[in-house]
Amino acid sequence: MDNNKVKWIAVAVFVAAWALLPSFGSRATVDLLVFTALYAIAGLGVSFLLGQCGIVSLAQSVFYGIGAYTTAYGCLHLGWSQPVAMAVGMALSGIIAAVLGVPVLRLSGFFLALATLALAIIGHTLFVEWEWITGGTLGVGGIPPIRFLGWELNTPQRFYYFVWPVLLIVFALHYALLRSRHGFAMRAMRDAPSAALALGVPTATLKVQVFVLSAVLGSFAGSLFAHYVSFVSVDSFGVPQSINFLLIAVLGGAKTIAGTVLGALFVTVMPGLLSRFGDFHAVLFALLLVLTVIFLPGGFGGLIHDLWRRHAGRRAPAKAAAASAADGAKP
Numbered sequence: 001m002d003n004n005k006v007k008w009i010a011v012a013v014f015v016a017a018w019a020l021l022p023s024f025g026s027r028a029t030v031d032l033l034v035f036t037a038l039y040a041i042a043g044l045g046v047s048f049l050l051g052q053c054g055i056v057s058l059a060q061s062v063f064y065g066i067g068a069y070t071t072a073y074g075c076l077h078l079g080w081s082q083p084v085a086m087a088v089g090m091a092l093s094g095i096i097a098a099v100l101g102v103p104v105l106r107l108s109g110f111f112l113a114l115a116t117l118a119l120a121i122i123g124h125t126l127f128v129e130w131e132w133i134t135g136g137t138l139g140v141g142g143i144p145p146i147r148f149l150g151w152e153l154n155t156p157q158r159f160y161y162f163v164w165p166v167l168l169i170v171f172a173l174h175y176a177l178l179r180s181r182h183g184f185a186m187r188a189m190r191d192a193p194s195a196a197l198a199l200g201v202p203t204a205t206l207k208v209q210v211f212v213l214s215a216v217l218g219s220f221a222g223s224l225f226a227h228y229v230s231f232v233s234v235d236s237f238g239v240p241q242s243i244n245f246l247l248i249a250v251l252g253g254a255k256t257i258a259g260t261v262l263g264a265l266f267v268t269v270m271p272g273l274l275s276r277f278g279d280f281h282a283v284l285f286a287l288l289l290v291l292t293v294i295f296l297p298g299g300f301g302g303l304i305h306d307l308w309r310r311h312a313g314r315r316a317p318a319k320a321a322a323a324s325a326a327d328g329a330k331p
Contacts, residue, residue, distance in 0.1 A: 002037040018164070022157040032268055033211045034228060037163045040264035041170055042221035043248030045214030047260050048174065049251040050249045053210050055105070059116040060245040062123030063093040065237030067222030072140045072232055073133050082146050086223040090216045092207040097215035101208040127234045139233030146227045159228050166224075170217070171257050186210065218245075251292060252299050259301020266292075266300075 022030050042064055048053040059268040070089030074080035080088070099190030104115045127134045134140065145154040146162070153159045177183050189203045198202050226232050244267050270288065274281040296303055 004099035022160050027156060030160050033241070034156060034160050034163055036261065036268045037160075037167045037269060038221050038225050038228070039244070040167055040261045040275055041224070042078040042247045043252065043264050044170065044174060044257070044260050045217035046245045047218075047249035047252055047257075048262075049210055049214050050246075051253070052178070052183070052190060053207060054190040055115040055207065055211070056246070057116045057211070057214065058113060058239070058242045058246060059119040059123070060214065060218045061120050061237045061239065061242035063097065063218035064222035064225070064241065064245075065123060065232075065234075066093045066096070067219030068232045068237070069127070069134050069140070070219075071223040071226050072143045075144055076140070076142060078272060081191045082144070082227060085092045086220065089223050090219045093219035094212045097212045098208060101211040105204070105207040105211060117239070117242075120239050124234060124238045127237055134232075134234065137234060139231055140229040143230045143232070145228050145230065146224075161200070163224060163228075167261075174257055182206070228272035247289070250299060251289075251296075253296075253301030253303075257301070258304055259299050261302075 021033070042060055046060050049057050063174055067089040068085070070092055071082065071085040074085030074088060075082060100119065104112070104119070107115050128136055145152050147153070148162055151158060153162050185196065185201045185206060188199070189201055189206060193203055225236070247267050248260060248263040250263070251266055252259035252261070271281065271285055274284050277284055298306070
């Protein structure tokens with residue numbers, strides 16, 4: 001069978017499995033897949049910073065929380081529609097990222113990581129103290145579900161069919177940006193910053209722009225999260241959540257955007273699977289992380305990239321042999 005036919009059959013089987021899964025899967029399974037998509041959107045921003053610019057950020061939980069609390073406060077107290085509240089949260093996150101990014105992104109290496117960690121700690125502290133917005137440790141409940149094309153996404157199944165296409169759109173925009181002039185400038189800044197600066201790439205401005213983009217994605221994911229769970233509290237926006245987003249970026253790898261989904265799936269599913277081991281589940285999860293980093297240094301994305309290259313390498317000699325045989329058969 002032709003390889004193209006095999007590829008399209010595999011795609012059709014995958015799409016059919018994706019479409020039928022909510023009908024046959026349990027509520028817990030659908031919840032896990034919804035959270036995987038939400039974490040992948042937020043993790044993609046961190047992956048973009050790390051993979052394309054070499055910037056380690058631990059501040060994504062702050063923007064994730066800003067999106068969640070803005071959409072909650074706007075819908076519950078100001079009467080905003082869901083799209084307006086989400087847009088305001090994304091704009092607010094972008095502005096804050098632009099203001100903070102100018103001084104913070106002048107740092108590099110461990111100092112930059114520590115600075116973004118400080119932002120995460122400060123953000124979590126503000127979420128606790130500003131009770132008039134966030135509800136403090138009590139949280140905020142009663143957040144209305146999203147209405148989309150006349151449908152109220154008030155069940156896990158409906159939200160599942162909404163959030164995964166949204167993730168695909170985000171991936172498509174991400175891929176288009178990587179293939180654009182700005183994407184090449186980012187990789188040049190990552191691989192040879194001095195040479196990129198000498199060629200006229202505004203590295204300082206570009207870093208801030210990417211940081212803003214990452215913050216906007218985090219805020220967008222946080223808004224979707226708030227509308228899905230209908231209740232948000234400070235426990236969802238602490239330093240551990242920032243570490244999870246960074247793990248998604250590291251485990252996913254920078255070579256393919258599909259790796260981000262696998263990284264998000266790993267971070268979402270594995271703790272639940274290991275919870276049956278009781279108090280040892282955290283140790284086992286940490287050990288599994290170490291083994292994954294050792295044996296998959298390029299992350300899941302690197303694994304996918306290598307498998308694809310091997311497949312392409314095997315097809316090339318076969319095509320060449322077929323072409324040679326065809327030429328030899330000609331009179």
